[in-house]
Amino acid sequence: MTTHAPGATPRHYLMCEPTHFTVSYEINPWMDPTRATDTGLAVQQWRTLRDTYLDLGHTVDTIEPVPGLPDMVYAANGATVVGGMVYSARFRYPQRQAEGPAYQKWFADRGYVTHTAASTNEGEGDMLVVGDLVLAGTGFRTERSAHAEAQELFGRPVISLELVDPRYYHLDTALAVLSSDAAAPQIAYYPPAFSPGSRCVLAQLFPDAILADDDDAAALGLNAVSDGQHVVVAPRAVHLADALRDRGFTPLPVDTSELLKGGGGAKCCTLEIRV
Numbered sequence: 001m002t003t004h005a006p007g008a009t010p011r012h013y014l015m016c017e018p019t020h021f022t023v024s025y026e027i028n029p030w031m032d033p034t035r036a037t038d039t040g041l042a043v044q045q046w047r048t049l050r051d052t053y054l055d056l057g058h059t060v061d062t063i064e065p066v067p068g069l070p071d072m073v074y075a076a077n078g079a080t081v082v083g084g085m086v087y088s089a090r091f092r093y094p095q096r097q098a099e100g101p102a103y104q105k106w107f108a109d110r111g112y113v114t115h116t117a118a119s120t121n122e123g124e125g126d127m128l129v130v131g132d133l134v135l136a137g138t139g140f141r142t143e144r145s146a147h148a149e150a151q152e153l154f155g156r157p158v159i160s161l162e163l164v165d166p167r168y169y170h171l172d173t174a175l176a177v178l179s180s181d182a183a184a185p186q187i188a189y190y191p192p193a194f195s196p197g198s199r200c201v202l203a204q205l206f207p208d209a210i211l212a213d214d215d216d217a218a219a220l221g222l223n224a225v226s227d228g229q230h231v232v233v234a235p236r237a238v239h240l241a242d243a244l245r246d247r248g249f250t251p252l253p254v255d256t257s258e259l260l261k262g263g264g265g266a267k268c269c270t271l272e273i274r275v
């Protein structure tokens with residue numbers, strides 16, 4: 001099927017350099033603290049990712065990395081920002097809990113209205129904006145009550161989706177938003193990561209979605225970042241890249257293999273600021 005990608009729109013991202021990146025604890029199946037990590041390589045790959053966004057004309061802000069928070073590079077988990085309103089993260093595991101206030105302070109210091117979450121939620125890791133909707137994951141990290149909280153704060157419909165495969169513990173590991181174009185919003189997802197009911201919901205809302213295969217998903221190909229035209233995607237997600245090209249998107253392979261050791265890819269490293 002060939003449709004036309006509606007084109008790029010300028011984006012504003014927040015990122016955190018992996019200065020203190022390592023895998024020293026295990027909170028998802030990708031993490032193995034006995035395996036060596038190369039912080040220098042992680043920084044190099046992260047800079048390539050940042051430069052890719054800058055070359056595309058996007059704005060990239062950075063937050064100061066905090067020693068002792070090796071997962072802080074996964075900025076997507078820091079908050080969800082819609083209409084200039086910041087719904088702060090409240091992390092499930094104690095190892096990451098200090099990240100929530102660090103990100104909230106970054107936004108507050110810059111004059112954003114921030115909302116301190118009552119429910120556990122891991123920011124954009126589990127909340128993806130597509131058009132006027134927010135797709136929200138639950139099952140491993142973010143509580144369902146956070147979905148209601150976000151709906152009340154943003155005044156947008158929040159669609160709850162149940163994740164069932166521990167490898168795809170955040171929504172952004174199993175689903176990518178490609179275009180928020182009002183006429184034809186587009187997503188890609190990996191159906192086996194979702195409960196039967198959630199699969200039905202996705203099929204109803206997005207009948208033309210790209211369905212990723214096992215290999216694309218295992219390469220964290222769905223942890224992709226799209227500006228509506230260019231899609232930054234893991235190089236090993238080759239079928240997904242073909243499907244993107246067929247739909248008129250431009251896949252841009254960026255290797256974030258070192259950050260995959262922590263269970264994250266390009267999207268995990270990228271928090272979108274929507275004003």
Ligand code: ARG
Nearest residue numbers: 028074076125170262264268
């Ligand atoms: N090690 C991190 C964790 O398990 C990885 C987070 C990846 N971020 C994401 N947006 N999926 O929490």
